[in-house]
Every structure is written in structure tokens, then in C-alpha cells.
Amino acid sequence: MKKTKISFSGVLLPLAFGALVLIIWQTELLHKIIGTNTFTLPLPTTIIRIIGENLDSISANAFDTIEVALIGLVLGSIIGYLISILAAIFPKWGSGGLKVIALLSAIPIIALAPVITNLTKDFSTIAPERSMFAKIVLVTLLSAVSMSVGVYRGLTDLKPFSEDLLQTYAATKFDIFIKLRLPNSVSYIFTALRVSIPTAIISTLIAEYFAEYITGVGRQIRENIITSQYSTAWAYITVACAIGIIAYMFLVLAERLYKKKKHKI
Amino acid sequence: MKLKKILFSSTFITIVWIVLLCSIWELEALHIEQIKRTPEKVFPHLMQIFESIADPKIISNDQTSIELVLTNAYATLERAGIGFLIGALSGFILALLMKFSGIIEKIAFPYLMLIQMIPILGMAPIVFAITQDIGVSRIVISGVLTFYPVAANTLAGLKSVSAENENLFRSYSANVFQTYTKLYIPTSIPFLFTGLKISAPLAITASILVDTLQGGVGLGCLLSQSLKGGMSPFVFWQIIFLSAAIGILSLQVMVIAEKIIMSHKVRWNREKNKNLI
Amino acid sequence: MLKKITAMIVAMGLVMSVSACGNTQVQTPTTPASDAAPAVATPTDTKSILEKYAGAGTIGNWGLGNEYELYALLAKYNLPLDFLSQDFTMDGFDDNSIGLASAMTYNELGLVKNSYDGGYNYGDTVAYIDMNDEGVAMLEDNLFTTKTFAEANPETVKAFVYASMKGWKYASENPAEAAEIVYNNGSSVSKEHQLYMAEEVAKLVDLSVPVGTMNDTAMQQTLDIAKQYVKLDDSAAATKLAALTLDDIRSQAYWTDIANAATFTPEKTDVSVQLKWLPQAQFMGYFVAKDKGFYDEVGLNVTIVSGGGDISETTAVSNGTVDFGVTWVSNLITSNAAGMELLEVAQVYQKSGLVLVYKK
Numbered sequence: 076m077k078k079t080k081i082s083f084s085g086v087l088l089p090l091a092f093g094a095l096v097l098i099i100w101q102t103e104l105l106h107k108i109i110g111t112n113t114f115t116l117p118l119p120t121t122i123i124r125i126i127g128e129n130l131d132s133i134s135a136n137a138f139d140t141i142e143v144a145l146i147g148l149v150l151g152s153i154i155g156y157l158i159s160i161l162a163a164i165f166p167k168w169g170s171g172g173l174k175v176i177a178l179l180s181a182i183p184i185i186a187l188a189p190v191i192t193n194l195t196k197d198f199s200t201i202a203p204e205r206s207m208f209a210k211i212v213l214v215t216l217l218s219a220v221s222m223s224v225g226v227y228r229g230l231t232d233l234k235p236f237s238e239d240l241l242q243t244y245a246a247t248k249f250d251i252f253i254k255l256r257l258p259n260s261v262s263y264i265f266t267a268l269r270v271s272i273p274t275a276i277i278s279t280l281i282a283e284y285f286a287e288y289i290t291g292v293g294r295q296i297r298e299n300i301i302t303s304q305y306s307t308a309w310a311y312i313t314v315a316c317a318i319g320i321i322a323y324m325f326l327v328l329a330e331r332l333y334k335k336k337k338h339k340i
Numbered sequence: 341m342k343l344k345k346i347l348f349s350s351t352f353i354t355i356v357w358i359v360l361l362c363s364i365w366e367l368e369a370l371h372i373e374q375i376k377r378t379p380e381k382v383f384p385h386l387m388q389i390f391e392s393i394a395d396p397k398i399i400s401n402d403q404t405s406i407e408l409v410l411t412n413a414y415a416t417l418e419r420a421g422i423g424f425l426i427g428a429l430s431g432f433i434l435a436l437l438m439k440f441s442g443i444i445e446k447i448a449f450p451y452l453m454l455i456q457m458i459p460i461l462g463m464a465p466i467v468f469a470i471t472q473d474i475g476v477s478r479i480v481i482s483g484v485l486t487f488y489p490v491a492a493n494t495l496a497g498l499k500s501v502s503a504e505n506e507n508l509f510r511s512y513s514a515n516v517f518q519t520y521t522k523l524y525i526p527t528s529i530p531f532l533f534t535g536l537k538i539s540a541p542l543a544i545t546a547s548i549l550v551d552t553l554q555g556g557v558g559l560g561c562l563l564s565q566s567l568k569g570g571m572s573p574f575v576f577w578q579i580i581f582l583s584a585a586i587g588i589l590s591l592q593v594m595v596i597a598e599k600i601i602m603s604h605k606v607r608w609n610r611e612k613n614k615n616l617i
Numbered sequence: 618m619l620k621k622i623t624a625m626i627v628a629m630g631l632v633m634s635v636s637a638c639g640n641t642q643v644q645t646p647t648t649p650a651s652d653a654a655p656a657v658a659t660p661t662d663t664k665s666i667l668e669k670y671a672g673a674g675t676i677g678n679w680g681l682g683n684e685y686e687l688y689a690l691l692a693k694y695n696l697p698l699d700f701l702s703q704d705f706t707m708d709g710f711d712d713n714s715i716g717l718a719s720a721m722t723y724n725e726l727g728l729v730k731n732s733y734d735g736g737y738n739y740g741d742t743v744a745y746i747d748m749n750d751e752g753v754a755m756l757e758d759n760l761f762t763t764k765t766f767a768e769a770n771p772e773t774v775k776a777f778v779y780a781s782m783k784g785w786k787y788a789s790e791n792p793a794e795a796a797e798i799v800y801n802n803g804s805s806v807s808k809e810h811q812l813y814m815a816e817e818v819a820k821l822v823d824l825s826v827p828v829g830t831m832n833d834t835a836m837q838q839t840l841d842i843a844k845q846y847v848k849l850d851d852s853a854a855a856t857k858l859a860a861l862t863l864d865d866i867r868s869q870a871y872w873t874d875i876a877n878a879a880t881f882t883p884e885k886t887d888v889s890v891q892l893k894w895l896p897q898a899q900f901m902g903y904f905v906a907k908d909k910g911f912y913d914e915v916g917l918n919v920t921i922v923s924g925g926g927d928i929s930e931t932t933a934v935s936n937g938t939v940d941f942g943v944t945w946v947s948n949l950i951t952s953n954a955a956g957m958e959l960l961e962v963a964q965v966y967q968k969s970g971l972v973l974v975y976k977k
Contacts, residue, residue: 088446111469114956115936121853129850171353175361181541181587183548186563186580189704193382194368196714197375202674202701205714273456280459281549287709289680289702296461299850302682303931303952305465307850312462319457378711378737399734400804461927468928472938554933555805555895555925564925565895567705569728569735570806 117306125310137314140279140292143207144318147214148275154215155222155271156264162223163230163256173227180220184278188213188285206288213282214275221271222264229263230256265330272322280315292318362386381573389581392574399571408562409578415557417586419475420547423482427543428536430483431490438491439498439524440516449495456488460546464553478550478558485546490535497531498524529605533598540594541587548583559583656744663746664694666975670717671696676973677703677715682948686971687719688846689753690746698846710974711737720745720974723817723899729974733809745972754969755839756946757821758893758900760829764958766940767871769884774871776881776915777888777941778963782829783875784906785965789819789828795901798908802921805895814898822902823967827874831964836863836946843950851955858954866949867961881915889920890941891930896923900943902965931957 099105101119106112113121126133158176162169179187192209199205280293289298292315299308346352365386372383380388393406403411434452438445460481467477501524509519551560559579566575670676671691678684678700688698701715707725709715720726726745732738748754760781767774788795796815800808822828840863849855873879892900903921906912912919922939924930930942931952949959 085446088443089450092447092451109466109470111466115465115469115932121851125851128852132850167350168353168357171350171357174354175357178584178588181545181584181591182580183545183560183563183583185549185552185560186576186583189567189706190383190580192704193708193712194372196709196712202714273453276457277459285704287701287704287714293459294702296459297927298681300461300465300927301929302948303929303935303955303957304849304851304854305955306854308462310850312459315459315462316454316457320454323453323457376712378708381706381708381711398808400800400807464928465932468932468938469936472936474928474938551926553926553928555892555923561895561923561925564705565805568724569706570724570810570897572734572807 115305117309121306122309122313125306126313129307129310133310133314136290136292136295136311137318139207139290140276140283140315141318143210143214143282143291144275144279144322147211147279148218148271150211151215151218151220151275152222152264152268152271155219155224155267156226156260158219158223159226159230159260160257162227164252166231169227173224176220177224179216184213184217184281185285187216188282191216192285192287203288203290206286210279210282210286214278217278218271218275221274222267225267225270226260226263229260229266261333265326265333268326269323272326273319276315276319276322378573384574384577389574389577392572393578395572395574397572399575405572405575405578409559409575409582412557412559412562413579413582413586416547416551416559417544419478419550419558420482420543420590423479423547424486424540424543426479427483427486428490428539431487431535431539432494432532434487435491435494435498435528436520436524438495445495452488452491455484460485460549464550468553474554474556478547478553481550481553482543482546485549486539486543489538489542490532493531493535493538494528497528500531501527526605529601530598533594533601537591537594537598540590544583544587544590656741657747657750663751666717666746667691667694667696670975671699673716674699674701675714675716676700677709677717678719679703682945682951683719683971685842685846685947686748686753686755686969687973689755689842690748690751690973692846693751693753707737717746717973717975720972721970722972723814723821723970724897726972726974727810727813727817731809731813734807735810739976742977743974744977745974748969748971753842754835754971755842756835756964756966757970758943758966759946759949759961760890760941760943760963760965761934761949761959761961762941763934763937764960766937767868767960767962771871771884772881773883773885773888773917773940774962775873775879776883776917777890777912777919778829778871779873779875779879779881780906780911780915780917781890781903782827782872782963782965783911784904784909785822785902786824786828786875787909787911788815788901788905789822789824792816792819792898792901795819795905796898799896799898799901799904802904802908803896803923804898805925806897811898815901817970818898818901818966821966821968821970826967827876829872829875829963829965830967831867831869831872831961832967833863835967836867836964839946840866840950843947847947847951847954849951849954854954854956857956858950861950861954866946866953866959867964871962883916885940886916887918887920888941889922889939890943891922891933891939892924893930893943893945895925896921903943931959935959 096105097119103113103118106116162173191213195205195209195212198208279291280296283291283293284297286294292311295311296308296315299305299311369379369383369385373379376382396404399405399408434448438448463481463484464477467480468474471477471480505523509523514522548558548560548563551558552564555561559582563576563579565571566573566579667690676687676699678687680702684700687700691698701709703709703715703719707718707720707729710718710729718725720729728736729739729743730736760778762774792815793812796812799815800811804811806814826832840861844858844861847858849858890903892903896904907919907921924943929948930944931948933939934942935952935957946961949961953959
């Protein structure tokens with residue numbers, strides 16, 4: 076009983092707040108508060124109208140963005156997870172290696188993107204293919220970094236007694252790894268994904284700025300902002316946010332399912 | 341025995357990794373040199389980049405390439421620093437508010453997540469319209485981009501306070517202010533630093549990103565200009581190395597700050613205990 | 618789909634070696650070619666050149682509002698309106714992934730041809746198609762403000778236009794000195810490239826007519842091309858664009874021929890102007906006017922604000938953050954279609970600076 080109440084207020088309160096913001100936005104009260112005009116910050120109804128008018132092109136662009144973000148995120152997460160496991164097996168070398176990998180994340184995406192585009196030019200003679208490949212490589216790299224760093228922490232931060240306990244059972248290092256560290260790491264995958272999902276989406280959007288083949292939500296946002304088409308830009312911004320929220324909701328759902336299953340066992 | 345100690349020291353391991361990374365870089369650079377017409381634009385040798393740092397040739401504004409890069413880096417770093425301070429402070433305060441009131445937490449937390457999802461380019465014109473100043477907009481946006489890790493981690497820290505301790509404070513009938521200053525905030529400090537360690541390099545990359553909103557002084561501006569050409573292509577590569585170095589350095593600063601504050605905290609606790617005895 | 622993904626996964630591990638399957642001939646740095654082929658394409662071969670690169674799908678442009686002249690040109694020859702995105706660099710042209718690349722005569726073309734820092738040293742081995750020759754030219758760099766500002770401060774606008782055009786005349790007559798002035802005022806490019814740029818920009822400022830003149834024929838052509846090729850997703854903006862007339866975007870009332878001496882009584886004396894890109898000789902007139910004291914003469918204290926970011930000069934002027942801006946006429950048209958109230962007050966470049974460059 077209590078639990079349903081919690082999730083009820085947890086959903087309803089933010090929704091009510093969102094509705095309130097939408098109302099003061101639509102009634103232009105928001106514009107008065109922050110001192111802007113309906114040109115820079117178009118009304119929700121205008122944004123919805125534009126989305127409705129351009130459903131075909133918007134969904135085509137959104138599909139291209141989701142495709143890159145998803146493939147990059149999945150590949151990057153797998154690679155990152157494997158790296159973190161390797162690093163946990165050889166902790167001395169692993170932590171050093173992870174430090175080096177973390178160097179990558181300190182380079183701004185806007186510097187990485189053109190380099191990767193240049194390095195992947197020979198992947199295909201067909202521009203849309205090599206362009207997509209370049210974007211995926213970038214997203215994969217960044218997702219791999221955040222996944223490996225996040226999970227490594229999970230693999231190495233064990234509750235102090237559990238390892239001792241297993242050691243007293245004369246468990247081998249391999250056993251400890253399989254029985255203790257590996258299961259322990261799963262919940263850290265979720266924690267890492269909380270960071271890497273927004274990272275993957277935002278880096279896809281930025282990678283699209285530099286991509287050879289013009290497509291994607293990010294490119295459309297930039298294209299429209301620079302040509303002062305703020306209403307259209309906001310339509311795409313709304314789509315970008317929706318992609319992020321939906322992805323995040325899937326994550327929360329998956330995490331709940333996992334916890335439920337774990338709880339049962 | 342001594343040799344073994346050296347071989348497994350973390351410094352040695354880091355050096356090996358760096359050497360490995362450099363050799364991969366060099367192999368790729370050699371490969372690019374074979375297949376590209378202007379390899380130094382696509383992937384130069386490390387040596388060429390280092391040579392360009394020492395090159396006394398004037399690039400523009402009567403500055404050599406490294407002087408130019410450093411001048412711009414200073415501007416970016418300054419904005420990143422201010423943005424980081426504002427972001428960290430507001431993140432911390434918001435975490436306190438969220439701990440203080442469950443309603444605030446429920447309302448604010450999903451939207452904190454949402455702000456992360458808004459492409460920066462979308463926020464920029466709005467922020468610009470509000471602040472009417474590109475410098476302030478840059479600071480605000482890099483602040484916004486950096487405050488989430490601080491808010492989320494601090495909140496986790498505030499929530500990690502055990503029920504026993506809360507009961508203890510309640511039994512002493514401590515007021516809200518005392519509970520926060522003596523219990524919640526001290527407990528959340530290590531978590532705050534986890535957030536700060538994530539935020540600090542993020543503030544730097546965010547600051548470089550917002551540089552590109554408008555021309556002027558800043559690493560991001562110089563980055564787009566060096567890509568565009570009309571100056572030594574090595575300026576671009578110097579920026580890549582420098583931004584990575586600054587990012588790592590900012591993390592190290594947080595690590596050191598954490599050590600200093602934690603040791604103070606331990607000492608302070610010890611003195612407090614002594615007084616009790 | 619799955620196959621594509623698998624291919625990508627495999628290739629990802631091999632980023633370093635995949636290059637082998639592409640175009641891998643080692644190209645030796647070009648030595649200036651001795652063949653006497655002219656640098657500008659003749660009308661007869663324009664068609665075959667465009668067809669060749671359109672067929673290969675390797676025509677490049679930056680997009681972001683710079684593509685309308687290219688569209689008009691492709692439409693003229695009945696070719697599909699497709700192009701690849703050029704990033705900041707000319708690397709795509711260099712590695713042949715872009716065969717026919719967009720370039721500004723004063724900037725990218727110089728980088729492609731010349732051997733100074735940042736250049737690609739193609740010398741005379743490249744040729745180009747000129748938009749002016751093809752009849753699809755659109756007017757570029759102009760000076761604009763908002764209608765509100767112009768109505769409230771007519772004398773300020775007149776004074777600023779007058780002094781700026783004086784600067785432009787001086788700069789176009791003395792490009793070497795202008796390049797030096799820009800270089801000393803926080804230039805973003807090397808000295809050599811600055812000089813090249815100043816000389817090329819001077820060619821776009823037609824000194825046979827008074828500097829800043831608005832040629833209605835050229836301006837109407839710009840508006841017509843924009844109406845035809847600017848695609849706006851917002852139906853309200855698209856309707857507005859279709860209805861735009863020249864009087865909605867420009868006014869000659871604030872322009873005075875600099876051949877005549879004039880005095881002004883500016884309402885606002887501290888003004889700012891935002892450039893379209895970082896400080897470089899593309900904007901030399903304003904730097905010269907400031908440096909030579911032309912702004913002081915008319916009683917103005919001018920701040921030159923660097924552009925070159927995602928917050929465009931049109932947004933900054935419309936917001937009121939700066940008073941004046943330098944932009945392309947096509948950008949001004951799309952901005953007004955979207956709801957801004959911008960007003961061009963002087964036309965600096967009388968020709969299009971856009972060319973399509975290719976290897977001979």
C-alpha cells in the first residue's frame with residue numbers, strides 16, 4: 076500500500092510541476108519572468124504544430140540519431156564492461172590502464188569528432204556509411220570510457236567482509252571473481268548507464284554537427300538555430316529531450332526488473 | 341626484490357601505459373603518413389607536435405603557437421572555474437534542499453536529469469537572451485552542465501546517514517541547523533568530492549564547448565579557427581593535448597583538496613573526541 | 618541492417634588498418650602545374666564538371682544557410698540538389714572525398730592554393746566555378762541593424778554607415794595596409810593569409826560604384842533565389858518568406874555617398890558591431906575605420922565584437938546585445954521570415970565570393 080503511494084506522488088508531483096511550467100510558458104508569463112520573447116522561446120503550441128507539420132522528416136532524423144546513439148551505446152558498453160573486467164582481474168595494470176582511458180574523456184568532443192571523421196574516411200566510399208561509422212566510433216569510445224570507469228569501481232569496491240568470508244572458505248581468486256565480483260558488477264552497470272545514456276545522446280548530437288552526411292536531430296537543431304529558425308529548432312530540441320527521457324525510462328524499468336528478479340532469488 | 345618493487349610500482353605501470361599509447365599513436369601516424377597527402381592535418385607524429393610547441397614562429401597577435409594556445413586556455417579556464425564554482429555550489433544547495441524536503445526532491449530530481457538531456461545549443465539562445473551577455477551565458481551554461489553530478493552525489497551522501505545517528509541527534513533534541521551542520525553535511529563530504537571529481541573535468545570540456553557559441557578568446561574559439569585553417573595545423577593538436585592535460589589536472593586538484601579536507605575533518609573529529617573525554 | 622552493423626563492429630577493431638581498402642595512392646605534394654588551363658571554368662565545361670561530381674555524389678558545401686547558391690546552380694543544370702557537408706576544414710577536398718568543394722575566394726580558395734601555414738599548396742592545379750559567371754550569385758556581407766534601432770537612432774545609423782563605408786573604401790584601395798591593421802587588431806589568421814584575404818576581399822567591394830550601394834537587381838536576384846531554395850519547416854515562416862519584398866529587408870535611407878562630406882548628430886554614441894566570423898580581413902573596413910579614426914570623426918565610439926559561433930550575429934542584433942551586425946543577405950532574409958525585424962543599411966560586397974573548386 077505504502078509503496079504505491081510513493082510512486083504515485085513520485086510521478087504526479089513532477090508531472091504537476093511540468094504542467095505548471097507549460098501553463099506559464101504558454102500564457103507567456105514565463106517570457107515576462109525571464110525577459111525573452113516568443114521568438115527566442117516559442118510557445119508550446121507552436122512547437123507542437125511544427126512537429127505535426129513535419130512528422131516525416133522529423134522521424135527520419137530522429138531514427139538516424141537513435142540508430143547511432145543506440146549502436147554506439149551498446150558497443151561501447153560491452154567494450155567498456157570487458158575492459159573493466161580485464162582491469163579488475165589485473166588490478167595493478169588495470170587501474171593504470173583505466174587512467175589512460177579516462178584521458179580520452181578529458182578531450183572535448185568537438186575536438187575528437189573531426190579527428191575521427193578524418194581517420195575513418197577510408198571506411199567506405201559511400202558518404203552516408205562512412206559518416207555513420209565515424210559517429211558510431213565516437214559514441215562507442217565515450218560510452219566505453221564511462222562504462223569501464225563506472226563498472227571498475229563496482230568490481231573493486233567490495234564489502235570488506237564478503238571477500239574475507241570467501242577467503243576463509245579457501246575460495247580461489249577465480250571463484251571470488253565469479254561468485255562475488257561479477258554479480259556485484261551488474262548493479263554498477265545500471266549506475267554507469269545513468270551517466271552514459273545522456274553522454275551517448277549528447278555526443279551523437281554533437282557528432283552530427285561535424286558529420287559529412289547531413290542528417291540527425293543534432294544537425295537539424297544547429298541548422299535551424301544558425302538560420303534563426305528557433306521554432307523549428309525547438310521542435311527538434313523537444314524530440315531530442317523525448318529520446319533522452321524514453322531511453323532513461325527504459326533504463327529505470329530494466330533496473331526495477333533486475334532488482335525484482337534478484338530479490339526473488 | 342627491489343627491481344620487483346619498481347616493476348610493480350604504480351608510477352612504472354602508468355609509464356608503461358603511456359609508452360604503449362604513444363607507440364600506438366606513432367604507428368597510426370606512420371600509417372597516415374603513407375596514405376594521406378597532408379598527414380600533419382589528419383594525424384601528426386608526436387614529435388611534430390612537441391616541435392611545434394618550441395617553434396618560435398609568430399602565428400598571430402604577435403604570439404607563437406603555444407603562447408596563443410595558453411592565452412586562450414587561460415580565458416577558458418577562468419570561465420570554467422567560475423562556472424564550476426557556481427555549478428558546484430548550486431548543486432550542493434539543491435541537494436540540501438532536496439534532503440530537507442521530499443516534495444522538492446520529487447519535483448526537482450527528474451528535471452535535473454532532463455536538463456542533462458537538453459542539447460546545449462538549444463539552451464544557449466535562451467540563456468543569452470536572459471543574460472544579454474555572452475560571457476555570462478558561457479559561465480551559466482558550463483555551471484548548468486556541471487552541477488548535476490554534485491547534486492546527485494551529495495544527495496546520495498545526505499541520504500547515507502544512518503537511522504541510528506539520526507535518532508541520536510533527535511534524542512539530543514538537536515535543531516535542524518545543528519543536525520545539518522553536525523551530521524548531514526559532514527557525512528556527505530566524501531560523496532560531495534565524488535561529485536566534484538566528476539564535475540571538474542566536465543566543467544573544462546563544457547567550457548570549451550560553450551566557447552564555440554561566439555568568437556572571441558577561448559580554447560573553443562581557437563579550436564574552430566585552427567580547424568578552419570589559416571594558421572599552423574599544430575595549434576589544433578596542441579589544444580587537444582592541453583585540454584586533456586587540464587582535464588586530468590583539474591581532477592588531481594580535487595583529489596588533493598579531498599585529502600586536505602578529509603585530514604582536517606579527521607583531526608577535527610579527534611580533537612572533538614578528546615574534549616569529550 | 619544487421620549485416621551493416623556486423624560490418625561496423627568488425628571494422629571498429631580495425632580502425633587503424635581499414636584505411637587500406639580505400640583510396641590509398643600516395644599523393645606527392647603538388648608542384649605548380651605547367652599546363653596553361655585557365656583557373657576559371659568556361660561555361661561549356663561547367664555543365665560537364667557539375668555532372669561529373671554530382672554523379673559521384675561528391676559536391677560539398679557547409680550547409681547552415683550557405684547552400685542556396687549551390688542549389689540554384691544545380692537546379693540550373695537540372696541536377697539533384699544534394700551535397701555533402703564540409704566541416705570547418707578543406708581536408709575532404711584534400712583527400713578526394715569531396716571532389717567539387719565550396720570555397721570563399723578570400724578564404725578557403727587561398728588555403729587550397731597557397732603553401733603558407735594551414736594551406737594545402739595546390740597552386741594552379743585547381744580551377745573553380747564562379748557563381749557570378751553562372752548568374753546564381755547572391756549578395757553576401759552587408760551591414761544591418763534592427764528596424765527599431767534605426768527608427769530610434771537614425772543619425773547614429775547614418776554616421777556609422779558613413780564612417781564604415783569610408784573605412785571600406787580606404788581598405789579596398791590599400792589592402793596591404795588594411796591587412797596589417799586587421800592583423801594588429803586581434804586577427805585570427807596568419808599574416809600571409811590575412812594579406813591574401815584582404816586582396817581578394819577588395820575585389821568583391823566594387824570601387825566603380827559608391828561603396829555600400831544597394832544594387833536592386835542583384836538584391837532582387839538574392840531574394841528570388843532565397844524564396845525558391847530556402848526550405849523552412851515552420852509553415853508560418855515559409856508563408857512569410859514567400860511574401861517578403863526588398864522593402865522588408867533593406868532601407869537606403871541611412872546611406873550617404875562618402876564622396877560628399879557630411880556631419881551627423883548621433884543619438885547614441887557608444888555602438889557595437891558584431892562580425893559574421895572571427896576578426897579577419899573579410900571585415901577589414903570596420904577595423905580600418907576604427908584605426909584611422911573615421912568613427913571618431915563622426916562622433917562614434919565603436920566596439921567591434923567577434924562573431925564566429927553558433928549564436929549568430931542576427932540573433933545578437935535582434936536581442937539588442939549589439940547594435941549592428943555583418944551578415945549575408947540570405948541569412949537576413951531567413952531571419953526576417955522567422956520573425957526578426959532586421960534591416961540592411963549598406964551592402965558592402967557587390968559580388969558573390971562563393972566558388973566551387975575542383976582539381977584540374
